[in-house]
Amino acid sequence: MEKKFIGAGLLSGLIAGIVAFIFARLFIEPQVAKAIDYEGGRSEAEEALEAAAHGGHVHGEGGELFTRSIQENVGAGIGTVVFAVCMGAFFAVAFTILWAYVGRRYPATDPRTVAAALGAIGFVALFGVPFFAYPANPPAVGDDDTIGARSGAFLTITLLSVAFAVAAVVLALWLRPRIGGLLSGVAATVGYLVAVTITVALLPEFHEVPGPVTDGAGQIVFPGFPGDVIGDFRVYAIAGQVILWTVLTVVFALILGRLSRPPASAPAADDERIVAGNS
């Protein structure tokens, strides 16, 4: 059974990735293009200033490895789909383990309810919490010198958020027979939120939105990064992940529905049925 779940996760991820990429290509990519235009204009202004100050020194950036067209269409598409397939794989493994417990302990549970809960947990733990700690930024927002520190902090909050979410689910399942489903869910959620809040408070902060470029006299020669581009970019980034996780969860639940239905020609004693909880 676990192979069928993994296959379902990979297929759900593939479909979710394609849908999320179509959304991203239409709504997020224009914000990326605006940010790259800003970046180009800014470095020109800085080079002109530097040339005036140091007598014609211009630092040339190396040629791009891939054209913008390749990056925004092929690279972004493959990257988004690979990400979604990874999420689908994690989803399938988490579902298999969770269902192995819940399905045996509470046989009346609809596996699609478990999948829906898992989709919500995955969205919050793998995207929501890391995003609220370190919001997504368009190109040009972010200091090259801190990329190592920012990557490390982002990976740390992502891994800890997932670990806390796993602990919260274990806690909820352990408390459920003792204090009931609702209270155990609330207790686990509060515990998770307290743990991630403390973690985020302990991690470093980064405020790297480029301010205006000024010349020696303090005159603004190039404006700061446009705030509306950052705002739009972040709203669309959240929307893109909502779409990705929703499609992933819905497709996975639909496949579960098909797996649950015994084949019409199969004998009555079909121990491969998902409702039996076997794997």
Next chain:
Amino acid sequence: MTASTHTTAKARSLAVPDLSVAGAAVWLSLTVLLAALAYYFLGYDQGAVSVFGSDTHVHEFVHDARHFLGFPCH
């Protein structure tokens, strides 16, 4: 995932491993491992660290996706 349903009359000298559980564990572990590897290469490799020296081809290729997905970038 299920406990073995086979019961033997006599105790065996060596425990028979339940391969269906072991098989499931292998499949699940392998899936997590491969997905984690792909996730790492997509979101982190060649940002701060690079497994294959200071090459940035993977980073540049999936650059826009990294921004879409909220990974730290430039």
